[in-house]
Amino acid sequence: xxxxxxxxxxxxxxxxxxVGAITFASCLALPVPSSLAMLAGGAFAATGDLSxxxxxxxxxxxxxxxDQAGWWLGRSGAGWLARATARPSRARMLARARAQLDGNAFxxxxxxxxLFSPLGPWVNLAAGxxxxxxxxxxxxxxxxxxxxVVLYVGLGWAFAAQVDRLGSLMGxxxxxxxxxxxxxxxxxxxxxxxxxx
Numbered sequence: 001x002x003x004x005x006x007x008x009x010x011x012x013x014x015x016x017x018x019v020g021a022i023t024f025a026s027c028l029a030l031p032v033p034s035s036l037a038m039l040a041g042g043a044f045a046a047t048g049d050l051s052x053x054x055x056x057x058x059x060x061x062x063x064x065x066x067d068q069a070g071w072w073l074g075r076s077g078a079g080w081l082a083r084a085t086a087r088p089s090r091a092r093m094l095a096r097a098r099a100q101l102d103g104n105a106f107x108x109x110x111x112x113x114x115l116f117s118p119l120g121p122w123v124n125l126a127a128g129x130x131x132x133x134x135x136x137x138x139x140x141x142x143x144x145x146x147x148x149v150v151l152y153v154g155l156g157w158a159f160a161a162q163v164d165r166l167g168s169l170m171g172x173x174x175x176x177x178x179x180x181x182x183x184x185x186x187x188x189x190x191x192x193x194x195x196x197x
Contacts, residue, residue, distance in 0.1 A: 004033045011040045015050050020058030023149075027066025028073075029121035034063075035152050042156020056153045063113070063145040064138075067124050071137055074128025101130055106140045113144025114151060 010018055019041040026034035041055035101108060109127065112120040127137050 004036060007033060008036060008040050011037060012044050012049050015044075016041065016054040016058035019055055020062030023059045023062035024066040024069075027063055027121055027124065028070055035117070038149060038152035039156035042153040042158075043160035045153070046157045046160035052153070052157060056149050059149045059153060060145055063148065064142055067113075067120070067141040067145065068138070070121055070124025071128040071132075071134070071141075074125035075131065077125075077129065101127060101132055105132055105136045109137055109140025110144040110147075113141060114148035117148065 007018070007022065019037050022032050022037040023034045025032045038055070038059050041050060041059065042052070044050040045052035045055050105127070109123060112123045124141075
């Protein structure tokens with residue numbers, strides 16, 4: 001039995017608390033099946049075994065608390081960033097990265113909560129390390145995590161009979177979206193570099 005199967009088998013036993021713990025862990029880049037846990041929680045809510053508001057609330061609380069923990073970890077470890085950017089060329093790169101995150105903070109944080117979710121934990125750390133304002137980060141985090149939770153718990157509830165197939169499809173789509181996002185970012189960086197040369 002795999003870890004995923006074990007965790008999903010425990011969802012009806014431990015209920016919403018387990019779903020919340022799994023979403024918390026996923027926001028710290030731990031390899032847990034958070035989207036599948038929310039789908040399963042929604043499916044068990046559809047059958048009456050769990051409470052739909054309880055599952056959704058626990059998933060949202062776990063995800064937001066995980067984002068906050070990641071942001072604080074990035075912020076408390078920011079001393080290494082200052083040492084790593086002692087050279088002027090690195091300092092300029094950091095200034096550009098901060099400007100990008102500052103200029104698009106809400107969109108970046110919001111989209112990496114659900115559409116590009118594999119990138120979310122790393123954005124949490126980067127936002128904290130770059131001293132992105134807590135209020136700005138939290139606004140993007142809460143709205144993005146709410147979208148993620150409504151999407152996955154709602155799909156689990158609506159398609160309870162096909163939750164296995166739906167989980168596989170959503171996992172593939174999330175991986176594709178993350179890969180497409182990274183490819184777009186790399187293409188943009190390459191285009192900028194070629195324009196300078």
